[in-house]
Amino acid sequence: MPLSFKDAVDRGLRNNLGLLLQSDTSLTAQGEKWKELSELLPHVNAIVNQSVEQIDLAAFGFRFNFPGIPNVVGPIGVFQTGAYLTQSVFDYHAIERKRGASYNERAAQYSLKNARDLVVLAVGNSYLVTLSGAARVATAQADVETAQALYDKAADQQKAGVIPAIDALRAHVELQSRQQDLIVARNDYAKQKLTLGRVIGLPPGQEFNLTTAAPYEPLATLPLEQDLQRAYASRPDYLAAAQQVRSAEEFRRAATAEYYPSLEIAGNYGAAGIRPGSSHGVFDVGATLDIPIFAGGRTHADVLEAESTLRQSRQQLENLRGQIDYEVRSARLDLNSAAEQVEVAKSSVDLAKQTLEQAQDRFTAGVTDNLEVVQAQDSLTSANQTYISALYSHNLAKIELAKAVGVAEEGVKQYLQNQK
Numbered sequence: 001m002p003l004s005f006k007d008a009v010d011r012g013l014r015n016n017l018g019l020l021l022q023s024d025t026s027l028t029a030q031g032e033k034w035k036e037l038s039e040l041l042p043h044v045n046a047i048v049n050q051s052v053e054q055i056d057l058a059a060f061g062f063r064f065n066f067p068g069i070p071n072v073v074g075p076i077g078v079f080q081t082g083a084y085l086t087q088s089v090f091d092y093h094a095i096e097r098k099r100g101a102s103y104n105e106r107a108a109q110y111s112l113k114n115a116r117d118l119v120v121l122a123v124g125n126s127y128l129v130t131l132s133g134a135a136r137v138a139t140a141q142a143d144v145e146t147a148q149a150l151y152d153k154a155a156d157q158q159k160a161g162v163i164p165a166i167d168a169l170r171a172h173v174e175l176q177s178r179q180q181d182l183i184v185a186r187n188d189y190a191k192q193k194l195t196l197g198r199v200i201g202l203p204p205g206q207e208f209n210l211t212t213a214a215p216y217e218p219l220a221t222l223p224l225e226q227d228l229q230r231a232y233a234s235r236p237d238y239l240a241a242a243q244q245v246r247s248a249e250e251f252r253r254a255a256t257a258e259y260y261p262s263l264e265i266a267g268n269y270g271a272a273g274i275r276p277g278s279s280h281g282v283f284d285v286g287a288t289l290d291i292p293i294f295a296g297g298r299t300h301a302d303v304l305e306a307e308s309t310l311r312q313s314r315q316q317l318e319n320l321r322g323q324i325d326y327e328v329r330s331a332r333l334d335l336n337s338a339a340e341q342v343e344v345a346k347s348s349v350d351l352a353k354q355t356l357e358q359a360q361d362r363f364t365a366g367v368t369d370n371l372e373v374v375q376a377q378d379s380l381t382s383a384n385q386t387y388i389s390a391l392y393s394h395n396l397a398k399i400e401l402a403k404a405v406g407v408a409e410e411g412v413k414q415y416l417q418n419q420k
Helices: 005-015 017-037 092-159 165-199 224-234 236-259 298-364 371-404 408-419
Strands: 043-056 072-090 262-273 280-290
Touching (some): 017 092, 072 280, 092 165, 092 236, 224 371, 236 298, 298 371, 371 408
Antiparallel strands (some): 043 072, 262 280
């Protein structure tokens, strides 16, 4: 199957295990919010009960005998049905906990977005690594063909008595060395494809071909301060940490609110009697004001724990802010450095090609032996490997910069548009 860069990213976002698990975490946070909200919503339930009772009067303290009244009364049929309602009128503790859970739900949503960005980064890196592997295979194949041509020429010249046997032997060693490089490159490429298939969730054994090339495309960057401001406003992990701080603040207020009184109303309406046919309407309505006086230090302990959680959340947010500053600056440095490396490596490849051509011409003319040709071919191989590595680093730096400023998915789309 053909597999483009965009297809790989889309598959990774659909099938990556880490993203699926993070999605389940978001559902858990949503459930926690509804659990806290349930303390503020009305609770209604209905019951229907038909029972038979037999009462021992002595068990209730009636241990004297009255003429005509037995010590055991019953069996007596009892029927009861009704609807019961409880509703919190004011519970500041529950209100603050619900707010805290809402912020946690938002944090989970941002964490899910951050997980998507991480998947984009992982898939992009794996795809670029595989592209580099394909380029190394192609380069190794070209080196083998060049070495084969050199060996054939050296063998023919040796038979003609033009060059000594050492030149043919040296060319043969060079050919076998390039063949070994090709074997290693093909094996590495096959394993890189396996890794890419694993990252994007392809079925085991699914064969695919990469259809997106990795040309060199310079990227114009914004000023540093704009990138930093964009990162603070867009990075989902930073936004998630900010929501966690707000959640911790609400839970800190909720812990303090355990000192406050709460008000609740409760009531029921139904029918009661000996049996359903002889029952009559009954109801009960009341309000309860709960005033905490002393809970054995439980509230103080909850406040201390909530305060500790709040301080940790604030410290983590501040540390993440510094981490974002570092990542943005580092990604920009890597991008600029990789761009310069690509330019230098490209020039080195051109020079190495010219050197090889001149060495081959000198060898053909009999001016020198093939040692100079072998050395020139080694230089070209090294220059090609350097260029492939520099190109990979530059393309990866684009994705890392997009991740650092919080626009990984959008950055990859822009990256693909630039390639078109």
